[in-house]
Amino acid sequence: MRQTNRPLGRPHMSDRKKPTKEIILENAVKLFLKRGYQLVSMDDVAKECDVTKATVYYYYSTKAELFTDAMVQMMIRISDRIKKILSIDRPLKDNLLEIVKIHLRATFDIDLKTFIKDAKISLTDEQMIQMNYAEEKMYEVIENAIENAMNKGEIPQGNSKFATHAFLAILKVGNFRDMNNQSIINSIDEMANEIVNFFWRGMKV
Amino acid sequence: MRQTNRPLGRPHMSDRKKPTKEIILENAVKLFLKRGYQLVSMDDVAKECDVTKATVYYYYSTKAELFTDAMVQMMIRISDRIKKILSIDRPLKDNLLEIVKIHLRATFDIDLKTFIKDAKISLTDEQMIQMNYAEEKMYEVIENAIENAMNKGEIPQGNSKFATHAFLAILKVGNFRDMNNQSIINSIDEMANEIVNFFWRGMKV
Amino acid sequence: MRQTNRPLGRPHMSDRKKPTKEIILENAVKLFLKRGYQLVSMDDVAKECDVTKATVYYYYSTKAELFTDAMVQMMIRISDRIKKILSIDRPLKDNLLEIVKIHLRATFDIDLKTFIKDAKISLTDEQMIQMNYAEEKMYEVIENAIENAMNKGEIPQGNSKFATHAFLAILKVGNFRDMNNQSIINSIDEMANEIVNFFWRGMKV
Amino acid sequence: MRQTNRPLGRPHMSDRKKPTKEIILENAVKLFLKRGYQLVSMDDVAKECDVTKATVYYYYSTKAELFTDAMVQMMIRISDRIKKILSIDRPLKDNLLEIVKIHLRATFDIDLKTFIKDAKISLTDEQMIQMNYAEEKMYEVIENAIENAMNKGEIPQGNSKFATHAFLAILKVGNFRDMNNQSIINSIDEMANEIVNFFWRGMKV
DNA sequence: CATGAATGAGACTTCATTCAT
DNA sequence: AATGAATGAAGTCTCATTCAT
Numbered sequence: 001m002r003q004t005n006r007p008l009g010r011p012h013m014s015d016r017k018k019p020t021k022e023i024i025l026e027n028a029v030k031l032f033l034k035r036g037y038q039l040v041s042m043d044d045v046a047k048e049c050d051v052t053k054a055t056v057y058y059y060y061s062t063k064a065e066l067f068t069d070a071m072v073q074m075m076i077r078i079s080d081r082i083k084k085i086l087s088i089d090r091p092l093k094d095n096l097l098e099i100v101k102i103h104l105r106a107t108f109d110i111d112l113k114t115f116i117k118d119a120k121i122s123l124t125d126e127q128m129i130q131m132n133y134a135e136e137k138m139y140e141v142i143e144n145a146i147e148n149a150m151n152k153g154e155i156p157q158g159n160s161k162f163a164t165h166a167f168l169a170i171l172k173v174g175n176f177r178d179m180n181n182q183s184i185i186n187s188i189d190e191m192a193n194e195i196v197n198f199f200w201r202g203m204k205v
Numbered sequence: 206m207r208q209t210n211r212p213l214g215r216p217h218m219s220d221r222k223k224p225t226k227e228i229i230l231e232n233a234v235k236l237f238l239k240r241g242y243q244l245v246s247m248d249d250v251a252k253e254c255d256v257t258k259a260t261v262y263y264y265y266s267t268k269a270e271l272f273t274d275a276m277v278q279m280m281i282r283i284s285d286r287i288k289k290i291l292s293i294d295r296p297l298k299d300n301l302l303e304i305v306k307i308h309l310r311a312t313f314d315i316d317l318k319t320f321i322k323d324a325k326i327s328l329t330d331e332q333m334i335q336m337n338y339a340e341e342k343m344y345e346v347i348e349n350a351i352e353n354a355m356n357k358g359e360i361p362q363g364n365s366k367f368a369t370h371a372f373l374a375i376l377k378v379g380n381f382r383d384m385n386n387q388s389i390i391n392s393i394d395e396m397a398n399e400i401v402n403f404f405w406r407g408m409k410v
Numbered sequence: 411m412r413q414t415n416r417p418l419g420r421p422h423m424s425d426r427k428k429p430t431k432e433i434i435l436e437n438a439v440k441l442f443l444k445r446g447y448q449l450v451s452m453d454d455v456a457k458e459c460d461v462t463k464a465t466v467y468y469y470y471s472t473k474a475e476l477f478t479d480a481m482v483q484m485m486i487r488i489s490d491r492i493k494k495i496l497s498i499d500r501p502l503k504d505n506l507l508e509i510v511k512i513h514l515r516a517t518f519d520i521d522l523k524t525f526i527k528d529a530k531i532s533l534t535d536e537q538m539i540q541m542n543y544a545e546e547k548m549y550e551v552i553e554n555a556i557e558n559a560m561n562k563g564e565i566p567q568g569n570s571k572f573a574t575h576a577f578l579a580i581l582k583v584g585n586f587r588d589m590n591n592q593s594i595i596n597s598i599d600e601m602a603n604e605i606v607n608f609f610w611r612g613m614k615v
Numbered sequence: 616m617r618q619t620n621r622p623l624g625r626p627h628m629s630d631r632k633k634p635t636k637e638i639i640l641e642n643a644v645k646l647f648l649k650r651g652y653q654l655v656s657m658d659d660v661a662k663e664c665d666v667t668k669a670t671v672y673y674y675y676s677t678k679a680e681l682f683t684d685a686m687v688q689m690m691i692r693i694s695d696r697i698k699k700i701l702s703i704d705r706p707l708k709d710n711l712l713e714i715v716k717i718h719l720r721a722t723f724d725i726d727l728k729t730f731i732k733d734a735k736i737s738l739t740d741e742q743m744i745q746m747n748y749a750e751e752k753m754y755e756v757i758e759n760a761i762e763n764a765m766n767k768g769e770i771p772q773g774n775s776k777f778a779t780h781a782f783l784a785i786l787k788v789g790n791f792r793d794m795n796n797q798s799i800i801n802s803i804d805e806m807a808n809e810i811v812n813f814f815w816r817g818m819k820v
Numbered sequence: 821c822a823t824g825a826a827t828g829a830g831a832c833t834t835c836a837t838t839c840a841t
Numbered sequence: 842a843a844t845g846a847a848t849g850a851a852g853t854c855t856c857a858t859t860c861a862t
Contacts, residue, residue: 020821036323038243041856053857054823063857111316113380118241118323122857132384159399161389165381166403169374175318176370179337184366194364198371202407225846246831259834259848268832430842446733448653451835463836464844473836521726523790528651528733532836542794569809571799575791576813579784585728586780589747594776604774608781612817635825656852669827672854 021059023049028070033108037067037119067119068127075134083141092149093200100171100192109175139164155203167199226264228254233275238313242272242324272324273332280339288346297354298405305376305397314380344369360408372404431469433459438480443518447477447529477529478537485544493551502559503610510581510602519585549574565613577609636674638664643685648723652682652734682734683742690749698756707764708815715786715807724790754779770818782814 027048031040042063046053060066081102086095103109116131123131143164150157174191176184185191232253236245247268251258265271290303308314317340325333348369355362379396381389390396437458441450452473456463470476491512496505513519526541533541553574560567584601586594595601642663646655657678661668675681700713718724731746738746758779765772789806792798800806 036243036319038241038323039326042858043856052823054825054859055821057858058822061858109318111319113314114241114316114319118243121244129384136384159389162378162399162403165378165389166375169378170371170407173367173370173374179334179341184364184370194367198367198407201409202375202403204406247833248831257848258832259850260846262833263846263848266833446653446729448651448733449736452837453835462844464838464846465842467837468843471837519728521729523724524651524726524729528653531654539794546794569799572788572809572813575788575799576785579788580781580817583777583780583784589744589751594774594780604777608777608817611819612785612813614816657854658852667827668854669829669856670825673825673827676854678853 020049020051020055024051024056024059024066025070025073028066029074032067032070033074033110036110036115037063037122042066062122064119064122064124064127068123068130071116071131072134075131075138079134079138079141082138086141086145092145092154093196095145096167096199097192097196100174100195101188103171104174104188104192109172111172139168142167155200158203163203166202170195170199170202225254225256225260229256229261229264229271230275230278233271234279237272237275238279238315241320242268242327247271267327269324269327269329269332273328273335276321276336277339280336280343284339284343284346287343291346291350297350297359298401300350301372301404302397302401305379305400306393308376309379309393309397314377316377344373347372360405363408368408371407375400375404430459430461430465434461434466434469434476435480435483438476439484442477442480443484443520446525447473447532452476472532474529474532474534474537478533478540481526481541482544485541485548489544489548489551492548496551496555502555502564503606505555506577506609507602507606510584510605511598513581514584514598514602519582521582549578552577565610568613573613576612580605580609635664635666635670639666639671639674639681640685640688643681644689647682647685648689648725651725651730652678652737657681677737679734679737679739679742683738683745686731686746687749690746690753694749694753694756697753701756701760707760707769708811710760711782711814712807712811715789715810716803718786719789719803719807724787726787754783757782770815773818778818781817785810785814785817 024045028040028045031044031048042053042056045066046056049056056066060069082099085098085102086092088095088098112135120128139161143160146155146160146163146167149155150160155163173184174188174195178184183191185194229250233245233250236249236253247258247261250271251261254261261271265274286307287304290307291297291300293300293303321336328336344366348365351360351365351368351372354360355365360368378389379393379400383389388396390399434455438450438455441454441458452463452466455476456466459466466476470479492509495508495512496502498505498508522545530538549571553570556565556570556573556577559565560570565573583594584598584605588594593601595604639660643655643660646659646663657668657671660681661671664671671681675684696717697714700717701707701710703710703713727750735743754776758775761770761775761778761782764770765775770778788799789803789810798806800809
């Protein structure tokens with residue numbers, strides 16, 4: 001007779017322990033996004049993962065490397081999400097609206113440039129290149145969609161790079177909170193509309 | 206710590222011109238803007254001012270206090286500059302263009318929110334309030350100008366707060382640099398025009 | 411006609427400002443007794459006196475000197491008080507009882523030796539000698555009274571130095587407070603009696 | 616900071632015998648007893664143990680924690696020693712005499728209250744509680760022995776707490792040294808006798 | 821694969837003291 | 842007589858990193 005209580009067959013995904021390296025990376029992403037490079041110590045990461053600092057160093061030989069990996073991985077994930085939305089075949093404006101809404105619902109909002117500057121002195125050139133590359137890729141996804149729309153005549157021809165960054169910039173208006181932690185417009189849907197409409201009007205001749 | 210053999214005590218009044226406190230504040234602003242809160246040590250500030258750390262502490266009893274004072278002072282200076290430009294009696298669009306041009310010529314560009322988050326855990330509530338207040342004042346200057354223009358019919362009535370932050374957001378597109386440190390549009394004047402036009406179109410019905 | 415509101419005659423004692431040096435000394439005594447040598451800074455003393463640190467240094471060229479003066483002055487005051495009580499012509503036991511009661515009512519209780527050790531490394535030999543001298547004088551007052559009583563036959567002949575220190579030691583039992591800040595005996599009078607009786611019995615053959 | 620060029624990381628296990636934590640605690644006890652809380656720096660402790668400051672912090676995350684642990688451990692050791700002596704089955708007076716002799720031979724003598732006050736502002740409530748608890752336990756050992764003797768009729772019934780603290784107080788007379796570092800009674804045995812006899816007489820009706 | 825132990829460098833802060841006015 | 846400004850030395854604590862096991 002079987003003695004153990006383990007169910008028959010392959011264990012559920014959740015039962016199998018995730019590789020430690022992944023655990024570390026995920027927690028690192030979370031912590032870095034919340035507090036920034038300087039305010040996260042390797043000890044913090046270790047504690048969050050329930051391993052020792054030495055274990056973190058076993059997988060990532062410097063904090064800068066962990067940061068780079070964490071950021072790149074995050075940017076890739078963001079790129080993928082955006083790409084997925086933009087691949088839906090409907091007017092660009094609808095897709096952008098969707099992106100804005102998702103962004104507004106997300107809990108974090110950082111300014112990549114200021115954010116990375118915090119880590120810059122610790123990063124090697126190679127690491128900077130990796131991050132920059134991932135960053136550009138992220139922008140390209142949107143840029144391509146805009147160029148597409150321009151070619152299709154959805155929006156007038158123009159500087160797609162400028163458009164991309166203008167879009168990303170206005171996106172952040174949605175994250176603004178005043179002294180009393182109040183947003184400019186309370187409803188997320190209304191805010192999203194306002195943002196996309198503003199952008200859309202800006203793009204027109 | 207300083208290595209020179211400058212004697213203890215107060216130096217002859219004659220050889221210093223500006224009050225030490227001012228010198229410290231100015232250098233602090235400069236350093237904080239360049240590197241952010243965490244990456245500037247009180248020693249850095251002291252060295253930059255050619256005084257000892259203890260002297261810095263004589264005037265500012267904590268780093269957080271120095272930071273707060275530095276930021277508030279900077280925001281007040283920015284407010285004043287913007288106010289001065291906006292007080293010129295000509296179409297708002299022209300004034301905004303001027304602001305954009307000046308901003309693009311300035312060397313620094315920081316994201317206030319991300320920037321302050323870096324210092325947040327060290328700041329007292331009182332200090333946060335001071336900074337928030339100075340920040341709001343800064344926004345109000347632009348907001349008032351926009352409301353004015355709305356009332357005059359220069360631009361359609363609308364959410365002036367949203368407009369203000371949209372303007373400040375797009376402003377930053379001008380500071381974007383890609384992997385190769387290239388701006389999206391090379392000429393400052395062209396970029397300024399693009400930015401203001403984009404904003405202006407976005408504001409229209 | 412007189413214009414001022416100052417009353418005729420010599421001004422009240424309170425109106426005349428006490429010499430700064432005295433103010434400093436008094437506050438120093440107070441602070442040192444409360445916190446000990448190390449935990450009182452010259453700044454603390456200055457603040458307490460509403461003068462600047464430099465003023466304190468004007469009168470006392472080092473912290474050690476201020477401490478020494480403060481302690482000596484305090485010990486002299488204590489000697490005087492004890493002397494006054496002991497000079498009353500009644501049984502020694504009654505006088506001791508009075509001393510105990512007064513001591514128990516006082517707010518401070520320090521162990522001189524431990525207390526001075528805290529300052530020792532900063533004190534010059536000369537300063538140590540001054541303090542030791544004042545300390546011995548303090549003990550002598552009691553010692554003399556005990557010797558007197560021995561000569562008068564009030565108590566048996568014996569080692570008067572031992573007796574003095576035994577008395578001072580048991581005195582401190584009255585200051586003991588347990589974890590919950592409770593004294594061993596609640597009523598001061600009862601405690602004083604217990605102490606003196608214990609001492610008195612101890613002195614008997 | 617240590618100047619030697621000892622390589623980073625953990626040294627070979629072989630060349631160290633006692634666990635580092637123990638070494639640190641022992642040296643801390645020694646130093647704190649000699650100089651008190653304020654006058655012992657973490658660097659002092661580190662140097663005494665021939666490790667770096669960082670190592671001390673590896674085991675004790677604050678100076679207050681190290682102090683607390685050191686004091687508690689010391690009080691426990693004292694309790695144990697006293698308990699051992701008092702457990703010998705002979706007249707209480709003989710046991711007390713033994714305790715006094717051992718105490719007089721020991722090199723240190725501190726006033727716990729004054730001693731702890733020096734550290735108090737740095738201690739957490741929890742740490743104060745730990746120390747108070749250890750202190751009370753120490754007193755209880757003697758108190759119990761006294762109560763026992765009272766029950767056996769060796770000494771008259773009375774306030775055992777008062778008796779305990781009276782004993783500990785007179786004990787300190789033996790540690791008194793005058794200006795010239797002279798004890799009141801030169802021979803330790805004589806002094807011990809004098810002390811115990813004084814206490815014993817004091818206890819009698 | 822993972823960890824416990826150790827370290828060097830550097831951060832913030834305090835403080836007794838000095839000196840020109 | 843009093844003070845504001847400045848300093849050097851030291852103290853507590855943090856942290857990225859290393860290494861033997």
